[in-house]
Amino acid sequence: MGDAATWNHYARQCRNGLAAVDAQRRLVFANPAFCSYALQSDGVREGRPLSEQALDHALLDGLAAGLNTIGEDGAEFVWEHGASGDSRSCLCRILPPPNGDGHAIIEITELPDEERARQILAAERTAMEHIEAQKERGRRLILDIIEELPVFVYMQRRDYNVAYANRKTRNLYGEPNGRLCYEMFSGRDSPCPFCPTFKVFETNKPEEWQFTDLEGRSFHIYDYPFEDEDGEPLVMELGMDITELKRVEQELVQAQKMRAIGVLAGGIAHDLNNNLLPIIFNIDYELSKAPEGQASEALTEALKAAYRAADLVEQVLDYSRQQNFSRSPLQLIPLATEYLELFQPSLPSSVRLFMDFSARQDCIVGNPSQVQQLLLNLCRNAVQAMPEGGDLDICIRNLRVDSLKHTPHPGLSLGEYVVLTVRDTGHGMEADRIERIFEPFYTSKKGTGGTGMGLAVVHAIVTSSRGVIHVNSTPGEGTEFTVYIPVAQERKPPVVAEPNDSGATRGRLLIVDDDSRALQAMARTLGNAGLEVFTAESGEEGLERFINARHRFSLVLADHTMPGMTGVDMASRILAHDQDANVIICTGHVEPELEEQALAAGIREFIMKPMTPRALVETVKKYCSHAAQ
Incomplete structure (x- = not known):
């Protein structure tokens, strides 16, 4: 015992x-x-x-x-x-x-005797009822809490029936009413090929995964084993909405790419543009003297290639500096109308242009050159997608977002938007390509001159304007780009006086550049335009020549990135010696902050290499119309 x-x-x-x-x-x-x-x-x-x-x-x-x-x-x-x-x-x-x-x-x-037995049974029944009531109150309390949670929660049965869905789930996907899970959440008529939720029934262990629904909303899913009041197995699923988090994550990745491209662009743009300038100027010079024939055609093709290379460098620079543009309220419809009037003559005859500008409010905060660049890249992309011709539709309308539940795009917040839509009837795109089209240097048009920077620049312009861009495309049917930009308060444009006629293109000009090839090419072009040109190959030499000339130069045209004394440093000393001097900085790359400081110090303007010979002459004409005697 x-x-x-x-x-x-x-x-x-x-x-x-x-x-x-x-x-x-x-x-x-x-x-x-x-x-x-x-x-x-x-x-x-x-x-x-x-x-x-x-x-x-x-x-x-x-x-x-x-x-x-x-x-x-x-x-x-x-x-x-x-x-x-x-x-x-x-x-x-x-x-x-x-x-x-x-x-x-x-x-x-x-x-116990019979009476006591009845009393005992009654007491036990009362106790059980009390326990059941306590359990039911606890269950209701838990369900009430779950009902109001800001995450979606639902209970899943083995037979695919949705046993319970909280308010958040019902708001997103409607009432369960006996619907099957794959019908309710994925719009399918058969079970999903692979569903992590059903692994919980097999292993009785939690599962964690991610899910994107038909509306493009993304959720982080947590599945847990559960039981109903009868002891039948269930899976309780919690879904955290990470749509905005993923959007911000994508924007962060895009911003990191922008910074990386910016560093790369800043490092190579100056040298590339300095090399391209003498190529462009010398080919242009030889082309002006070459007779018609094969040699002329070859020079023309070479000049086009050089301009394409210069355009690519400029696109990379544009992409990297979108955040640094000055922005102010502007009217989108007049700007778009003016640009499209200039763009339409360049369209192939097989492409028909349709415009529908019905927006009552078209004021946005932006930069005019950025808006033109946005339209250029979207229209160019649409035309390239229609090599056999088609329709190009451009629409500007308004949209008011009053409910995040019914917003057409998850990245939009509440408020009024100007909506720009560019639609083509071209070959369209597959879903995997849509995910990558805004990546720098990603292009499907390598054989037709695509650089992969146009849509990257578009994305940078839209996001820097606090906007959102959405792409909808079907292979064989076409592509639609929709840009949402918040409506801004209108502001009257300032009155700008028209510049006076510049007069004759004679004058005395000092060109300062450490690259002898670029120096000779610009000197030859400007000399042929009737200017008296002097040159210097360093900032120190340029400063000395200007001081010794005793105010006899109408204009100083200087590169910025030079060893020793930079162009801006030289310009500052020239302006300290003669505050009325005209100085232009002509360079392959300059940071926006430095440009602002230099303009504030009295430098007339910045022009970027490589420019066309005509553009250089037109710029110089503004300051050399009256030669110094």
Whole structure:
């Protein structure tokens, strides 16, 4: 029976009657409960046979029969006993001695009468109802909390039925009403080929994954094993909306690319443009003297290639400096109308242009040159997508976003927008290409002159204007670019006086550049335009020549990036010597901050290499119309 002290302690505290009988049927132990029920007088005569104890006669007979039975087959003996003259009844059990040696144990468990049984059952029923009510209140509390959570939560059954969906889920996908999960969330008519949710049913372990629905919303999903009130297995799914997070992440990646391209562009633009300038100027010079024929055609092709290279450098620079443009309120429709009037004559005859400018409010915060560049790149991209011809539709309208639930694009916030749409009927794009079209240098038009920078510049312009761009394309049917830019408060344009006629193109000009090839090419072109040209190959030499000339130069045209004294440093010293001097910086690359400082210090303007010979002459004419005598 184990340790005697432990047994005695347990037996005396037990509510059931317990007694021990040795092999000679002598009562060797009885606890208080046994004495209270079985003995007709207090006390136990330990060591005396049961027959000599003050026991109820019917109980004594039952004990005798039970002891005989366990002595024969070694099994416990159980019977129900009712005490004489007492309404109480009990269940008696005799346990045989272990291994046939030791004491037999007598246990008496009192059975309640019928009334007490009813009371006990009623009490138990009340207790169970209270427990169930507590469980139901707890369940309702949990469901009420889940109902108001700002994440979508739903319960999934094995048979694909949606057992429960909270308010957020219903707002996004409608009422479940017995719908299957793949119908409700993916718009499918058959189960998804691979669904991590159903792994939870198999493993009974949580799963974590990401999901993008038909509307383009992205969610981080957490699946957990669960049970309904009947114990049937469920999966509880929580979905955190990460659409905006992914958009910001993409914008951050794009911004990092911009910074990287900017660093690259700044490092190579000056040298590339300095090399391109003498190529362009010298080919242009030779082309002006070459007779018509194969040589002329070859020079023309070379000149076109040089201009394409210069354009690519400029696009890279434009992409890298979108954030640094000055912006102010402007009207989009007049600007777009003016540009498209100039653009339309260059369209192939097989491309039809349609315009629908119905916006009542077309004021945005932007930069005119950026807007023109945006239109140029979108229209050029559309025309290139229609080599066999087609329709080019350009639309400007308004859109008011009053509800984020019904916004046409997840990146839009509440408010009024000017919406620019450029649509073509070209060959369209596959989904995997749409995801990459705004990456710098990504192009599908390598054989037709595409550089991969046009749409990257478009994306940079739109995002720097706090706008959003969306692409919708179907292979074989065409592509639609939609640009959303917030409406701005209108501002009257300033009155700008028309410049006076520049007069004759004679004058004395000093060109300063450390690149002798660029220096000679510009000197030749400007000399042929009727100017008296002097040159210097460093900032120090240029400063000395200007001072020694005693105010006889109409204009100083200087490169900026030169060893020793830079062009801006030289210009500052010239202006300190003669505040009325005209100085233009002509360079392959300059940071916007430096440009602002230089213009504030009195430098007339910056022009970027490589320019066309005509553009250089026209710029110089503004300052050399009256030659210094």
